Structures are given as C-alpha cells and as structure tokens.
Amino acid sequence: MNAGRTARERARAELTDEIKAVARRQLATVGAEALSLRAISRELGMVSSALYRYFASRDELLTALIIDAYNALGAAAEEAATAGDPVEEWLAIYAAVRGWARSYPQEYALIYGSPISGYQAPQTTVEPASRVPLVLLGLLQRAQAAGRLAVPDDAPEPEGLLAHQTEVLRALAPDVPPALLVRAVIVWTQLFGMISFELFGQLVGSMDPADEFFASTARQMAAFAGLR
Amino acid sequence: MNAGRTARERARAELTDEIKAVARRQLATVGAEALSLRAISRELGMVSSALYRYFASRDELLTALIIDAYNALGAAAEEAATAGDPVEEWLAIYAAVRGWARSYPQEYALIYGSPISGYQAPQTTVEPASRVPLVLLGLLQRAQAAGRLAVPDDAPEPEGLLAHQTEVLRALAPDVPPALLVRAVIVWTQLFGMISFELFGQLVGSMDPADEFFASTARQMAAFAGLR
C-alpha cells in the first residue's frame, strides 16, 4: 500500500503517520482533552499552522486516533479468539481486552470514556467499534455449532421491542438463541463497565488489584452467556 | 444550617452556591472539559479573578461539582430503596440510577466518565461515591434477613485474594454469603457499564431505545445477585 506515486504523496503519508504517533504519545501522558496541536507541532519541529495541512481540525485528529484505537483493540480481541475450547477462548478474549485497556489507558478512555464535548463521532467509527462485540457473537455462534451453548433455565425469552432488537444481532449469529443474544449484550456492557471502573479508579477500596475478580467474573459471565 | 453569623459569611455561602449553580448549568450545555471559569464569571457579572476567592482553582470547583453529583445520585438511589418487596426495590433502584443519569448526563459523565487529565480526585469523594453500592449491599442484607436471598448453583465460592477482598464488603453486609458479595460487585459494574454505554452512544444500532433492554437486564441481574 506504499505505492504512493510521487515523492510528495509518500512524504505526506509519512508525516501524517508521524503526527498521529506523536499525538498518541502525548495522549498517553497528558490525556485526551489536554492534547494540544501546538505541543505536537513543537515536538515535530514545525509550526502549528502546518498541522492543518494534514488534519483540518483538532477534532479530525481525534477521530483518526479514535478509529486507530478501536482497530487496535478489535485486532487484539480477534487475535485472542483462536483457542480451541470455547470457554478458554472466552477467557482469552476477556484477558486480551483488559490487557489492551491497561496498556493504553488513555486511548481506552478516548473510546469508552465520556464523549468529548462538542465532538460528534462520525459514522466511520461504528465499524471499528463493532469489532469486539462481533468477536463475542462469533464465539457464541461457533460454540452453538459445537454443541457447547445452552440456554440457562432463568434466561427469559425477549419480548416486544427487545425481541425486535435482537433480530439485528440474529443476522450476525443466526444460530444463537435470542435469549442468549440479549445476554451477550449484557455481558458486553459488564465487561467494559468492569474495565472502566478498574481504569477510572472506581474499584479502589474494594477490588483494587482486580486480577482475581476479573478472572472470576470472566468465568461467571461465560456461564451466564450460556457457554459450557 | 443557614445560621452563618455575619452578613459577609452569608453572602459568601450564597455566592458559592450561585457559582456552583451556574457551573452546573454550563456543564449541562458545554460539558466538563469545556467548563470555563471566565464564562462563569461573565454570567455572574463579576471578574474572573474574583472567583478564586471562592474556589482556589478550576479543579477545586470540579471537585465540589463531583461531590454534589455523587450525593445527588446517591440520594436518588436511597429514595428508591423503600419498596417492600426486595425484587421490586431492586428494580426501583436500577430505574432511579438510570433516570438520574439520563436527566443529568454531563454530571454523570463527570463522575463515571474518563478521569479529567491532571485531576486527582481527593479522598473526600469516596464516601459520596460509595452511596449507590451501599444501597445495593443494604438491600441484599435485608433480603437475606427476609429469606429472599439464595446462592445460585453456579455461583463459585471466592478464593485467594478475592476471598480476602470480600471481607471488606462483609463488614457492610455480614449476612450475605461471600459468593453473592462478589456477584454484587459484578452487577454493580454491569449497571454502570450499561448506563455509560447508553449515554455515551455505544448502544446506538443495537439496543438504542434501551428501556426494555434495561428492564430485562435489571430483572436478570436481580436473579444473578441471588434475589428471589
């Protein structure tokens, strides 16, 4: 993909990547809302206005960083989804997502923290954002095919609007029972709620070193989602 | 409590409240990281430097707003914890927390969103922050006393560090079995993960009008936590 014809185009692509790299490094130290175009340009040895040749605004830079973060997390989750046993795979995905979040807390906050005020995430972010939930759904689908999925006794059948909403997910994992599709969304929200609480300091005082709590939760949520 | 003796002290208390009120109003429109002391002072008709007589820094103002938000949410949850039936009470608490979050999304983001960069939450915030989890624990404790709590078959006994960490919670709800104390933390993280996803736009495209999903989840989580 580096077949940019002219030297100018290649230089432009390289500098664009370099800007994002510096921005990511600054992000890791000062956080998202303190990310400064002038500081980036200073570190690059250029003048601030020159950055606007590559990113039309601070928001556009943030969008690029957000998409990169979603893709990095999605790739980490997809890589983990290779173990043979469904439950082992489930635990590996959980560990991969948490591991990435702990390695890049500021990028995690960028995509799963409070929305940046005045910033509207463009449509281009939804596809990268859906990679992690798709990994979970795909695992459930494969577990069903392998006879390793069962609806727990107390999982209610979705009704009304909820039944209609599961139809969208049904297109992605057609063999998974609707009751488990709803539970997939529940465990999805639990996973990221737990990680956010750990990273944002809400667990301090109770489950502070969260390793064992996380491992136990991952196992219980696997059972909750029907894996066996 | 309005027995501030001198006129100056009363004026000071009033102005402090007024500053916080204006700050909250601005928070609701522009978001936390765009909250500007100068804009607040402009709306109050005073000069920006005068604000520093009341709040030593922007961070100190934010801390005051954070504590107020935790207390408002905690009070809403506590008010809802009055129904006779444990499951009904559980659903009422869930609805109250979600209702408050949807009514004050920016204040919710302030306390459960990404931490503000360079801002360290002082120790004074942890007591207000613990009010909601205490409400959940208290309900479980009372349900146990009423014979409405049972450990589900697949709830594992906590071991190792996790068992030690539950001891802290055990002091707050001594009759609740340790396995359910761990589950209480799980449902706590799920509750706020779900609300954050709804408010921060992560559910758009799947469970977008989240009312029915939320209601179903609340019921399933009540069962998961051992309520019956």
Place this chain on the structure above:
DNA sequence: TCATTGTCAAGAGCACTGCTCTCGGCTTTG
C-alpha cells in the same frame, strides 16, 4: 524546457483559557 498549477511551512494575529498579583474599598473585629 519552461511556465503554470498546486502544495507546503512559516509567521502574524484573533479570541479565548487558567491563573497570579496588586490595588483600593468595604466589613468585621477588638
């Protein structure tokens, strides 16, 4: 080969931010 076209970094400048300091006026206190 040469002139045109488009891209680029630089710099000045605007309106804004948090924060500090000094200055007088006012209120409370002894």
Place this chain on the structure above:
DNA sequence: CAAAGCCGAGAGCAGTGCTCTTGACAATGA
C-alpha cells in the same frame, strides 16, 4: 474608632485552537 481581614476589579503572563497571507518548492502540461 482604628486595625485586621476579606473582597472585587483590573492588568498581565503563558498558553490554546484556528485563520489568513506570504514566499518557496515540487509536480504537471505545453
């Protein structure tokens, strides 16, 4: 009634995102 402490106003510093203009350079077509 004077001393002490609190208060708002204003100027100023260093920083921010962003816009506009200028001159240099590279890529293109005649």
